[in-house]
Amino acid sequence: MTVALTVTRGGATARTTISIIAIAVVLLAATPWIFGVGGSGRAVALLVYVLLAVMWNALAGFAGLVSIGQTLFFGVAAYTTIRLADAGLDPYLAIIVSIGIGAALGWVTSLFMLSLKDGEFAIGMWVLSSLAHLCVNLDPLIQGETGTSLISLNVYSIEMRTSLTLWLALAVTIAVLAVLVVLLRSRTGAAITAIRDDEIGARSVGVDVIGTKRVVFILAAAGTAAAGALWLASASNFQPRAYFGVQWTAYMLFMVLVGGLGRVEGAIIGAVLFFVIETFFASYGAWYLVGLGVIAVLFALLLPKGLWGWIGPRLPGEAIPTGYLIEKKNP
Amino acid sequence: MTSQLINAVLLGGYYAVLATGLAFMFSVMNIINLAHGAFIILAGFGLFVLGSDLGVPLPLAIVIMIGVMFVVGFILHRVVLSRASGGGELLPILATFGIAIILDNLMFQVFGADSKSLAPMVGDLAWASYELPGFIFIGKISVYILTAGIVMIGALEWMLRRTTLGHRIQATSQDRATASLLGIDTGRTAAIATGIALATGVVAATALGLRSAWGPYDGSAQLLFAFEAVVIGGIGSLWRVLIGAMILAFAQSMGAMIHPQGFLISGHLAFLAAVFVRLGGRSFSLKSLLAKGARA
Numbered sequence: 001m002t003v004a005l006t007v008t009r010g011g012a013t014a015r016t017t018i019s020i021i022a023i024a025v026v027l028l029a030a031t032p033w034i035f036g037v038g039g040s041g042r043a044v045a046l047l048v049y050v051l052l053a054v055m056w057n058a059l060a061g062f063a064g065l066v067s068i069g070q071t072l073f074f075g076v077a078a079y080t081t082i083r084l085a086d087a088g089l090d091p092y093l094a095i096i097v098s099i100g101i102g103a104a105l106g107w108v109t110s111l112f113m114l115s116l117k118d119g120e121f122a123i124g125m126w127v128l129s130s131l132a133h134l135c136v137n138l139d140p141l142i143q144g145e146t147g148t149s150l151i152s153l154n155v156y157s158i159e160m161r162t163s164l165t166l167w168l169a170l171a172v173t174i175a176v177l178a179v180l181v182v183l184l185r186s187r188t189g190a191a192i193t194a195i196r197d198d199e200i201g202a203r204s205v206g207v208d209v210i211g212t213k214r215v216v217f218i219l220a221a222a223g224t225a226a227a228g229a230l231w232l233a234s235a236s237n238f239q240p241r242a243y244f245g246v247q248w249t250a251y252m253l254f255m256v257l258v259g260g261l262g263r264v265e266g267a268i269i270g271a272v273l274f275f276v277i278e279t280f281f282a283s284y285g286a287w288y289l290v291g292l293g294v295i296a297v298l299f300a301l302l303l304p305k306g307l308w309g310w311i312g313p314r315l316p317g318e319a320i321p322t323g324y325l326i327e328k329k330n331p
Numbered sequence: 332m333t334s335q336l337i338n339a340v341l342l343g344g345y346y347a348v349l350a351t352g353l354a355f356m357f358s359v360m361n362i363i364n365l366a367h368g369a370f371i372i373l374a375g376f377g378l379f380v381l382g383s384d385l386g387v388p389l390p391l392a393i394v395i396m397i398g399v400m401f402v403v404g405f406i407l408h409r410v411v412l413s414r415a416s417g418g419g420e421l422l423p424i425l426a427t428f429g430i431a432i433i434l435d436n437l438m439f440q441v442f443g444a445d446s447k448s449l450a451p452m453v454g455d456l457a458w459a460s461y462e463l464p465g466f467i468f469i470g471k472i473s474v475y476i477l478t479a480g481i482v483m484i485g486a487l488e489w490m491l492r493r494t495t496l497g498h499r500i501q502a503t504s505q506d507r508a509t510a511s512l513l514g515i516d517t518g519r520t521a522a523i524a525t526g527i528a529l530a531t532g533v534v535a536a537t538a539l540g541l542r543s544a545w546g547p548y549d550g551s552a553q554l555l556f557a558f559e560a561v562v563i564g565g566i567g568s569l570w571r572v573l574i575g576a577m578i579l580a581f582a583q584s585m586g587a588m589i590h591p592q593g594f595l596i597s598g599h600l601a602f603l604a605a606v607f608v609r610l611g612g613r614s615f616s617l618k619s620l621l622a623k624g625a626r627a
Binding site for chain 2: 112115116122124128131135137246250257287290293294300
């Protein structure tokens with residue numbers, strides 16, 4: 001008797017996910033016509049949260065690198081956007097260049113930071129972030145904590161500006177997500193998954209652990225930089241404290257822990273959930289942050305795989321397929 | 332110049348006090364407690380409430396808070412850390428960072444944004460100073476803080492090397508499974524170690540409150556100073572923390588002389604230099620660093 005094995009990557013669940021994502025993309029792209037300027041601003045916020053969550057999850061969940069200082073890339077990208085725009089570059093071009101600068105900064109940082117272990121790496125990144133914060137404050141253009149604005153955006157009308165920012169944010173988010181999913185489905189992705197599951201085991205079968213971690217780190221740097229530059233384009237004010245502040249790390253931690261560490265789907269769900277919670281509860285100020293912290297710690301202790309760790313295994317196949325599905329068919 | 336050198340040494344004494352608890356917890360439990368700074372600030376508010384609101388003399392308030400923070404640390408380990416460290420290396424980092432966020436904002440809600448200081452509780456001592464030859468004045472409090480740091484490190488080192496509890500803590504940190512086979516209650520030992528680490532935070536809080544004032548969100552700055560002192564000093568003996576703290580203080584003092592904003596920047600640069608030196612120990616040239624990158 002022969003047993004036929006069929007190897008597939010997608011499935012019904014993946015097709016449903018693609019449809020949901022497609023509908024979400026169309027809705028987000030049409031936001032300027034449906035919800036106007038205010039709606040577009042909120043849509044950019046959602047996309048920035050998705051970027052931050054997916055990138056932080058790629059770092060912590062896949063590469064096992066918990067960084068308290070991803071605000072390094074977030075803040076520096078916002079700063080370079082201001083600087084480049086001040087030098088006469090079109091603000092949207094400045095955003096795109098800043099993403100490149102973020103990736104370059106990620107490469108340089110990875111050369112020495114990746115040799116630090118766990119907690120040392122976590123706070124080491126925080127030190128780098130506050131170093132960058134202090135250096136940005138020295139720039140006369142920024143005027144210390146007073147900050148400045150992305151004035152050159154004013155050449156566009158407010159409707160034009162918010163719509164362009166939203167579409168750029170949408171395009172960048174899709175591009176970053178696509179790069180991540182393609183990466184996860186490639187040979188590097190197999191290495192990443194192996195490191196996630198067992199780092200020492202991965203090393204023993206010949207996986208280039210540091211090289212693989214570096215790829216993820218640079219991608220996360222670029223994606224987080226994109227989020228920072230886009231947040232600037234949406235808020236238009238640059239106050240260093242608002243970009244280098246540790247609350248961003250708290251948000252990333254919350255989104256990823258609640259959504260599900262080590263799963264792209266989890267990070268996206270976490271970001272959407274955070275967006276909803278923020279919309280309703282952000283006005284509670286410090287109590288809101290206390291609540292976020294309590295929920296994040298409870299998830300870390302009681303449900304460390306997050307919501308997707310509960311939902312995912314109950315679905316047939318993967319929602320965003322990164323592995324292979326092997327089915328046995330008897331003739 | 333001489334007075335700046337002396338002040339740097341005294342500042343180093345303060346950083347040593349800050350960093351001892353963090354280093355102790357890291358060396359005996361392999362956990363970097365990201366809430367270390369927040370717990371110091373919490374202890375500070377405890378001292379403030381006892382001293383200013385209830386009129387307890389500062390020495391008695393310190394003793395009470397050492398007891399309180401020991402219990403807090405014990406419970407912290409039982410409820411959070413023991414569970415988190417069972418789930419891999421990442422969860423303790425995530426959990427302690429979450430606790431820091433909770434504590435920071437909770438303290439802001441309870442105590443408000445105003446700065447608090449313990450200096451009014453010690454009267455004249457707050458500005459009393461020793462006079463050295465050459466018209467150099469050094470604050471008595473800074474000298475006490477440095478002394479407290481040295482005594483605290485000495486006491487912890489003695490405890491680790493000479494007492495049964497110290498041997499139990501070392502055994503638990505080296506190999507938990509074997510330690511528990513030998514009949515050591517590893518959970519209890521680790522909880523006691525956490526309690527001790529948090530109790531040292533009371534000394535740090537006293538030092539902070541007597542030197543200057545603090546606000547509810549100042550924990551992260553204290554954590555960064557403590558962490559930098561630990562990394563610069565290197566892991567091994569707690570005495571290295573003292574060396575690291577001195578180097579950090581010297582770097583900051585020199586930076587402050589170069590530029591008004593240079594104080595924090597050069598402290599961070601000293602931390603980076605320490606990371607580079609440690610990399611250099613494995614492959615000492617920037618070229619090989621760029622070619623092959625960092626190795627784990």
